[in-house]
Amino acid sequence: MLGGVSDLIELRDRMRAFTDERDWAKFHDPKSLVLALVGEVGELAELFQWLPADQAVERVGTDPLRRRVGEELADVLAYLVRLADVLDIDLAEVARAKLADSALRFPAHDVRGEAPEKG
């Protein structure tokens, strides 16, 4: 990051301090952190599961649902940042590299308006 402090690095450092202050690093092996990430993604999914697809943005636009979704998004990010940290992977760097790679793999003129096939 030119001329500033990365908020992902700031969050990584805060998570690291939070973990060390509680002596929780011993629980943070990668497989355990992936399971914790899955747990938070599951809580996020539960907030959306019964919402009509075309009303989800509106429903999440007001509290208390907006606050709860924000908390779950935060929890997912926190464990993702923590997992990258224990693996010594620069999350911002890999995110930029992957986005550049995706731009090459999905040329706008080829895929315009079409959902990319998965699996």
Added chain:
Amino acid sequence: MLGGVSDLIELRDRMRAFTDERDWAKFHDPKSLVLALVGEVGELAELFQWLPADQAVERVGTDPLRRRVGEELADVLAYLVRLADVLDIDLAEVARAKLADSALRFPAHDVRGEAPEKG
């Protein structure tokens, strides 16, 4: 970010441009994005599932596994950032708020060295 640059905002803006250039915004309702996030978390889990828990950090320390884990971490972050964007939620802000809240809920002297109960 006081006096800094947000790489989460940069990533949000890049994802937004990437999506608009491909006319993919129409696919990005929240429930679809949560499913896409789940798909990427699943790919991340598959890279770790059969690794011995105590060797995961070492195994992911070298390519090709290191590169592939980085790509999956990037994909999870990309969809998380995109989901927050369509919900107009500031990911960095909710992450800071949640971490402050967790510090209050889990006082270091109370939980030191003990895994927090879930569910």
Added chain:
Amino acid sequence: MLGGVSDLIELRDRMRAFTDERDWAKFHDPKSLVLALVGEVGELAELFQWLPADQAVERVGTDPLRRRVGEELADVLAYLVRLADVLDIDLAEVARAKLADSALRFPAHDVRGEAPEKG
């Protein structure tokens, strides 16, 4: 199963034999199996993520998508059955008990037509 045959027990036994023939039991600790289950759920999610919510049943009604969804449902079930087996939990029994419990927790006349709150 009163007077019946359990296909969950049949599947458990087939999975057990499949695993033993390949000497894969050593990989099947519970956390690894939960990660494998997550991986398969992620593949299932990827098949649905970009489908319009109101067209999903129709789109999955024909091959090749129908076949692929069937395969992912099968993979999720296989790991779920395998996880229950290594934990020595009778999946059919806990499923019946949980459904009976849910019937008490959600009386039809109280919740009729309303999505149950989660989290």
Added chain:
Amino acid sequence: MLGGVSDLIELRDRMRAFTDERDWAKFHDPKSLVLALVGEVGELAELFQWLPADQAVERVGTDPLRRRVGEELADVLAYLVRLADVLDIDLAEVARAKLADSALRFPAHDVRGEAPEKG
């Protein structure tokens, strides 16, 4: 199933009745059910996340954890069965077919003792 009633069919029928009695079928489009499945898998993951990998079987061997894991396994199975039902897919049939296919794809003598590569 020869000479008996399939417990997966029994569970499907009980889930169908449970849903209809509550007029919840309108919430059970496939994408919503996949999200519900993800939510339950997340709750399952949370019960395992901080357990030492080599102590998970023992820790889950006694209540209250054993009971809670059983409930989450049941919830995952219930939504999986419900999802297959709304898609008119025979879960026992696809499970048998997939296992037969896996036996061909992973010949015991070729993969014995080696974790299969994913992704």
